[in-house]
Amino acid sequence: MLDFVNDYSEGAHEKILLRLLETNMEKLSGYGTDQYCESAKQKIREVCECPEADIYFLVGGTQTNATVIDAILSQYEGVVAASTGHISTHEAGAIEASAHKVLAIPHKNGKITAKAVKQYFADFYADGNHEHMVFPGMVYISHPTEYGTLYSKKELEELSIVCHEYDAPLYLDGARLGYGLVSEENDVTLADIASLCDAFYIGGTKVGALCGEAVVFPKNNAPKHFMTTVKQHGALLAKGRVLGVQFDTLFTDNLYFEISKNAIKTADTLKQALKEKGYTFYIDSPTNQIFLVLEDERLKELEQKVAVSFWEKADDNHTIIRLATSWATKEEEIKALIEIL
Amino acid sequence: MLDFVNDYSEGAHEKILLRLLETNMEKLSGYGTDQYCESAKQKIREVCECPEADIYFLVGGTQTNATVIDAILSQYEGVVAASTGHISTHEAGAIEASAHKVLAIPHKNGKITAKAVKQYFADFYADGNHEHMVFPGMVYISHPTEYGTLYSKKELEELSIVCHEYDAPLYLDGARLGYGLVSEENDVTLADIASLCDAFYIGGTKVGALCGEAVVFPKNNAPKHFMTTVKQHGALLAKGRVLGVQFDTLFTDNLYFEISKNAIKTADTLKQALKEKGYTFYIDSPTNQIFLVLEDERLKELEQKVAVSFWEKADDNHTIIRLATSWATKEEEIKALIEIL
Amino acid sequence: MLDFVNDYSEGAHEKILLRLLETNMEKLSGYGTDQYCESAKQKIREVCECPEADIYFLVGGTQTNATVIDAILSQYEGVVAASTGHISTHEAGAIEASAHKVLAIPHKNGKITAKAVKQYFADFYADGNHEHMVFPGMVYISHPTEYGTLYSKKELEELSIVCHEYDAPLYLDGARLGYGLVSEENDVTLADIASLCDAFYIGGTKVGALCGEAVVFPKNNAPKHFMTTVKQHGALLAKGRVLGVQFDTLFTDNLYFEISKNAIKTADTLKQALKEKGYTFYIDSPTNQIFLVLEDERLKELEQKVAVSFWEKADDNHTIIRLATSWATKEEEIKALIEIL
Amino acid sequence: MLDFVNDYSEGAHEKILLRLLETNMEKLSGYGTDQYCESAKQKIREVCECPEADIYFLVGGTQTNATVIDAILSQYEGVVAASTGHISTHEAGAIEASAHKVLAIPHKNGKITAKAVKQYFADFYADGNHEHMVFPGMVYISHPTEYGTLYSKKELEELSIVCHEYDAPLYLDGARLGYGLVSEENDVTLADIASLCDAFYIGGTKVGALCGEAVVFPKNNAPKHFMTTVKQHGALLAKGRVLGVQFDTLFTDNLYFEISKNAIKTADTLKQALKEKGYTFYIDSPTNQIFLVLEDERLKELEQKVAVSFWEKADDNHTIIRLATSWATKEEEIKALIEIL
Structure with missing residues (x-):
């Protein structure tokens, strides 16, 4: 998971x-x-x-x-x-x-x-x-x-x-x-x-x-x-x-800045992949938080394999979720996630 | 020190x-x-x-x-x-x-x-x-x-x-x-x-x-x-x-209790020595805090070699101080202190 | 005034x-x-x-x-x-x-x-x-x-x-x-x-x-x-x-209700007159407070003769004001006000 | 009363x-x-x-x-x-x-x-x-x-x-x-x-x-x-x-001062009478509040005829009470009270 x-x-x-x-x-x-x-x-x-x-x-x-x-x-x-x-x-x-x-x-x-x-x-x-x-x-x-x-x-x-x-x-x-x-x-x-x-x-x-x-x-x-x-x-x-x-x-x-870069780098990789796969972004965020609008069905599937943060309901059939990277996020996690998406 | x-x-x-x-x-x-x-x-x-x-x-x-x-x-x-x-x-x-x-x-x-x-x-x-x-x-x-x-x-x-x-x-x-x-x-x-x-x-x-x-x-x-x-x-x-x-x-x-015992054991050793040396206790405390009444002159001397906690003035020439032991106090520290006292 | x-x-x-x-x-x-x-x-x-x-x-x-x-x-x-x-x-x-x-x-x-x-x-x-x-x-x-x-x-x-x-x-x-x-x-x-x-x-x-x-x-x-x-x-x-x-x-x-009626009665008389004179109401209020939208010029004139309550600016040239009646309002005050309007 | x-x-x-x-x-x-x-x-x-x-x-x-x-x-x-x-x-x-x-x-x-x-x-x-x-x-x-x-x-x-x-x-x-x-x-x-x-x-x-x-x-x-x-x-x-x-x-x-004098004057008359009658004062108060120590028995009697303020218990058999005069106290009230005391 x-x-x-x-x-x-x-x-x-x-x-x-x-x-x-x-x-x-x-x-x-x-x-x-x-x-x-x-x-x-x-x-x-x-x-x-x-x-x-x-x-x-x-x-x-x-x-x-x-x-x-x-x-x-x-x-x-x-x-x-x-x-x-x-x-x-x-x-x-x-x-x-x-x-x-x-x-x-x-x-x-x-x-x-x-x-x-x-x-x-x-x-x-x-x-x-x-x-x-x-x-x-x-x-x-x-x-x-x-x-x-x-x-x-x-x-x-x-x-x-x-x-x-x-x-x-x-x-x-x-x-x-x-x-x-x-x-x-x-x-x-x-x-x-x-x-x-x-x-x-x-x-x-x-x-x-x-x-x-x-x-x-x-x-x-x-x-x-x-x-x-x-x-x-x-x-x-x-x-x-x-x-x-x-x-x-x-x-x-510079440890504070170096480890911060990891969050941004992994987020950017993820955002690129999400764009390519045609995901809908709720907001264009340049940092380590990514907000997506998902169909509820799709979300249900996704949640079988990855834990995300519920943000709010977009409408009756869509939900806004947040994916967050951090100083600790590993590239292989990103890869694994991209494969799932 | x-x-x-x-x-x-x-x-x-x-x-x-x-x-x-x-x-x-x-x-x-x-x-x-x-x-x-x-x-x-x-x-x-x-x-x-x-x-x-x-x-x-x-x-x-x-x-x-x-x-x-x-x-x-x-x-x-x-x-x-x-x-x-x-x-x-x-x-x-x-x-x-x-x-x-x-x-x-x-x-x-x-x-x-x-x-x-x-x-x-x-x-x-x-x-x-x-x-x-x-x-x-x-x-x-x-x-x-x-x-x-x-x-x-x-x-x-x-x-x-x-x-x-x-x-x-x-x-x-x-x-x-x-x-x-x-x-x-x-x-x-x-x-x-x-x-x-x-x-x-x-x-x-x-x-x-x-x-x-x-x-x-x-x-x-x-x-x-x-x-x-x-x-x-x-x-x-x-x-x-x-x-x-x-x-x-x-x-x-039982780690919590085991390490607590160290504080009490070291405090008890110290109290025994203080009693033998005729120190005046401000209060009879059975735990890890020891309260002494010292002449101000004596305190000044003592503070050259050991950091203690000022509690309050007892009178114009005497001061109440506190010595505290803890889970971390080492027997050699107690020994060294007793030698100084 | x-x-x-x-x-x-x-x-x-x-x-x-x-x-x-x-x-x-x-x-x-x-x-x-x-x-x-x-x-x-x-x-x-x-x-x-x-x-x-x-x-x-x-x-x-x-x-x-x-x-x-x-x-x-x-x-x-x-x-x-x-x-x-x-x-x-x-x-x-x-x-x-x-x-x-x-x-x-x-x-x-x-x-x-x-x-x-x-x-x-x-x-x-x-x-x-x-x-x-x-x-x-x-x-x-x-x-x-x-x-x-x-x-x-x-x-x-x-x-x-x-x-x-x-x-x-x-x-x-x-x-x-x-x-x-x-x-x-x-x-x-x-x-x-x-x-x-x-x-x-x-x-x-x-x-x-x-x-x-x-x-x-x-x-x-x-x-x-x-x-x-x-x-x-x-x-x-x-x-x-x-x-x-x-x-x-x-x-x-029933004093509380009787004197309350005076506020409503005088307000109603006033509202009727305001409607007849074509004033713009900011809100349709059924009690003792009347909210009007006035041209700033008109307000300036009015304020020479009657003190009103500034509510807020409606736009650059208009202002919302409030007129309040009460248990104490006299019919002759209403009459005098209507004459001015 | x-x-x-x-x-x-x-x-x-x-x-x-x-x-x-x-x-x-x-x-x-x-x-x-x-x-x-x-x-x-x-x-x-x-x-x-x-x-x-x-x-x-x-x-x-x-x-x-x-x-x-x-x-x-x-x-x-x-x-x-x-x-x-x-x-x-x-x-x-x-x-x-x-x-x-x-x-x-x-x-x-x-x-x-x-x-x-x-x-x-x-x-x-x-x-x-x-x-x-x-x-x-x-x-x-x-x-x-x-x-x-x-x-x-x-x-x-x-x-x-x-x-x-x-x-x-x-x-x-x-x-x-x-x-x-x-x-x-x-x-x-x-x-x-x-x-x-x-x-x-x-x-x-x-x-x-x-x-x-x-x-x-x-x-x-x-x-x-x-x-x-x-x-x-x-x-x-x-x-x-x-x-x-x-x-x-x-x-x-000078109304504030004039009416204040009434409280002091009536309190002073009362205090004089209390002293003469041998009452015990809890405190020597120079203003409009008089604090007395009374035997509980005596207090019970007194309370039949005059309402006073309970202050606190003095001991098992005595109570401290307060008598207050004010701008409104009438001389005849003082007289009547003195008669009772």
Whole structure:
């Protein structure tokens, strides 16, 4: 049985596990104050070209989003996001649980536009009743998006300009950032992101780590006492080394980018084959997630041999599914899948 | 330089890391639905003698406390706890962040008594204004406590009776549960705890795991949709295997208890030596934490050679410090420390 | 200068003020336990034909919505509402401030349909990831809606059936309930509402009271310790008499309905005149709110002589405005306005 | 039956009701933007000698405390208060409901000292683990306290100095402020309070109003978008006039102070008689609340003829009760009570 359900089906890149083993019995200080965290931070600052960055390692994506957003917003503010954004849909109300509204706006292929954001802010401040409404206090985007799509550098620049015009920090959820950065379609670097965003996180969980996300406040601009907010959100790992060693390994010798390439390469091979075989794509995604529209009959057959991710019903007889590759996908898996298709 | 600062200075027991490595490339389903989680749950059910238990694996202690307490309480209820309880003091307001008050009551050596709890409930319901007050909705204890002390089986039974009299679940924070269970002074088994408490967690982070706590609702009594509450609290690990494999290993061949014994044995050796050398104990702790009162001068000297944990000032010239042993403490470390003392 | 800005521009019906004066120096017990509250509750139970109802008097609408919704929902649940619902838009995030998401669904003229609600529930439970999402725990409707429109008895019945099928309480925001009940288009009685909804409130602030909303749980189904939740939300008035006397007066000799009729009668006269003069209605509202589309030039002229409520821009040259009548609107005001139009 | 249960048993001072009646049919703008609110604010600014003050009218005390504290604190901060403070005990967890911990410290007769506060801050920042704890972000005092006691000007000055040393706003809950200001023991003026505190409220509910509390930020220092926070807390009255007219009346011709004197005068007469008759005072309170220790037998007798407030049990045979006078207490009531005693 083949398995293309998601990009977190395996454990971690072997180098990470070996490094955890190697450093295992060293006595290290807790809560992210150890030397591996420090080394990892330094390497991330370098690759992001932001030597002043404040960096924190948290455990998972939902946790990271909830913590960062809660730390940035005042209690009368909410966060603007695509209606398809992860925080809008699949975080079980974690943002609201810390008392902030997600101000959902329409998306296109998972993305929001500077124009739409500007309009939202303009409409808000034009409304005579806006003091009775939730202030839009920051903007959330995911890159790649939940549909695997990417913002161009120009789009990010435009978003950044609008956000700063309205004094609203721009925050980028990079759960799958590695896969975005090495996509052929991508024209954005980590340094660009660090320059254009006020906060972002580099996803580890889906890109080769056991767990862990690296939050970057690129301009020495971490919210005051951010560590306490992290603790309050239950996101402060006692053995911070677990995250430090992982990110230190991922950002040594370009490992993060190298393993990301594997996901893209295998996805591209698969997409090519799917095109040749005449499959219908639900969306044209340039990263590691492939969305197909299948007849339900065909899907039933397929599921005998390969596990896929149900996305949503397209109509009464068709279903949208997702196939995901990852850092761990092997070429022979792709071959085997193509044979089945 | 020796280091007795805490019990989470090393990584994980080697068996855990090797098992993570061994299972690393297996494709497993996410969010705790994999076979290792299932196997670990089964083993925990057996050792707790509660075949009906609902079990969940969360990442850390503060997170676990906040999630469990939020799930159990109604919005008009708070949690009764010792004023020294971890939730009262060192969780950065995580309980309040989910809108629940910690109702602190006096402690004795970190413990609360059934009598004091009963009095709290009785006074509450006797107060004509109690509808203007936070209802005591559950009781939190830690075992071992923050001072390393233990509840006797009789004390737990009494607490359990009072709690059930007032329809308030009894919840036990077992961050260091292993160290309590194997202490010579202990007369409580996991099965006792499962029988007397409505919820408890078996700590992994401080007892040999990289991270992870196993929450047990022993009577098939997990709060409704608990998994969603876990997700909302940012406590649902995508790669649930990381926790499953660890707890499966810890509960194979009694590993959890065996490695706990090491902490107690080394602590006992150390305590014996300290007594012989005439040191003043701040508290008589039967587990892996040793609290000493030192002259500040003496402390300064000591800190040249061994890292300890500052607890609090005793008076102008004396300081209370903590020495902690763990699953990882080596006999030669103890010997070296004793020589210095 | 005429003023049709809203329906809370005047103080209270004179009978209310006189009754407050008359009972002013009586010593009464606090927090809603006085005889006037009791009498008012009894009268409301009678007119709603629900002798078992639990009734509470709160101060304002946003407060009432936040308190009732927080009391009904579990922490993993949100409230389904029209995207135009008051809780979705103009309550400054009060629902989210008590940690619950507003699950906005599309509206038609401010109303939601049983079909759309059923679809929402069905889609939710069909989604394999629904445990990662906010559970729809109750349904909120306003009647009249924010656009002044009304649910028919049949529509309410259908909504009630769907809600109960999914075990989700149906809650009706009756900020302007009086104006709905006496509209010619209305076929719903208070008894119908009490029979079909699980909770609702009868608005006082906009229908002749200084302040105050009467929350009704018609089937003796107030959430446990609701009074404590009310207190926690800062919604428990020390001098409960202020609300008791007002609602007792409003529900004596049909005053609530009689004064509501004035709003409808004056609105109907106005609508007739507007139709005759060829004005464009934005929506066909059968209650006390009239929505017009005006050329901006025409609006500017009009605003010299009459204060209206800006609603939103229709296009670059047109604006939607609202004219509101109320219990206090005088026929001569209508006449004067018609002359201007 | 006499009634000395509390100071909110009657409605409002008659002048207030008459003024509400007089202005009743004026069309006024909503949400506190009317001329009566403006006039009341101006008069309060004058009597407080703080021409720059931001002033808001809220409805009740718990609501006011929760709103102000939530607006001032960051999400990682709590509020320091006496363990007997109203927010610590009788607000049903309203502060925690907006996610902030009440950091209770010991009291003396309901008061906290600058020394104790300073110690709390010093200990907090000295603790190496303070980043794992709730930051003390502001200090709450009540004046008069829940025991009717008063801070001297010197004590307030000292508190103010400590607070500002630690950058923590000082907030004064003046639910019964009028009764404090006119007590013979008092040496503090409204101008002193405005100068020494960063926020305070002037209580209306217990001092002659139907409801209402005037929040003063004396140095033009209202938290950003405070009105939105007020709305979010359900504390924004649509008919703001109800509060504006009341405070405008209370601060016209010194009415607030004049009616406060009545409470003090009647309380003083009563205290004198109690002393002469040899009653045991639980506490020496200089304002309108009198706390007595009575034998239970004696209390039973007394309760046949006069309603009092149960405070707490003193021991097995004695009870502490409270007698409260108010702006409305009549001399003949005092006479009648003295005869009974």
